Amino acid sequence: MVDAKQITKNHLFPTMVYCVANVLPTEERENILRDITQRQEQQGNLPLLDADVYQPLIYQIADIAKCWMQDHQWEYDKLILTDMWFTKLKPGGYHRPHSHANNFISGVYYPESCDSDGIVFEDPRSQANVILPFALSQNAFNSQSWMFPANENSLLMFPSWLKHHVPPARKNRSSVAFNLMLTGVVGREIDFQFSEFS
Numbered sequence: 001m002v003d004a005k006q007i008t009k010n011h012l013f014p015t016m017v018y019c020v021a022n023v024l025p026t027e028e029r030e031n032i033l034r035d036i037t038q039r040q041e042q043q044g045n046l047p048l049l050d051a052d053v054y055q056p057l058i059y060q061i062a063d064i065a066k067c068w069m070q071d072h073q074w075e076y077d078k079l080i081l082t083d084m085w086f087t088k089l090k091p092g093g094y095h096r097p098h099s100h101a102n103n104f105i106s107g108v109y110y111p112e113s114c115d116s117d118g119i120v121f122e123d124p125r126s127q128a129n130v131i132l133p134f135a136l137s138q139n140a141f142n143s144q145s146w147m148f149p150a151n152e153n154s155l156l157m158f159p160s161w162l163k164h165h166v167p168p169a170r171k172n173r174s175s176v177a178f179n180l181m182l183t184g185v186v187g188r189e190i191d192f193q194f195s196e197f198s
């Protein structure tokens, strides 16, 4: 009989997804909500990166991204926020499955709660879905997708290549999405896997 103590469980090739709670103080969160509403009324699509109201969020993203790089033990020169945009979905609105090309890390911030409406990530290992026994309880090892709720003032961070979609919203749904990319030297020349991004 095998003793459970004999078994070492190795979690190989896992995918990190950060869920960060209480990202901004109330006033700064409400400023963003107000700004999104104004921009939507004006139907303007000006970049958010330079707007004062998003600077506290950008500061937090930079801090969280540092933790991300530390957790992954990645060596890097610089990580820059390449873009940031808002989305306001009306009930029934959704986003098809997609990933964020030409970036390294992506994320989304929710300035208001959307009840249980959230974002669904899909298992990138297509071969893992060939044989699927019934799962008695859902966990990270037996799921083909995973939903995170859009909680008020929370932020999700994930690898840009990780496919995700937004199921049809049941109420108005505001979000601020962003991408981060490495610049400078990436990799080491000695490994023959080296590039320099400006």
Ligand SMILES: [Fe+2]
Binding pocket: 098, 099, 100, 164, 177
């Ligand atoms: Fe996305």
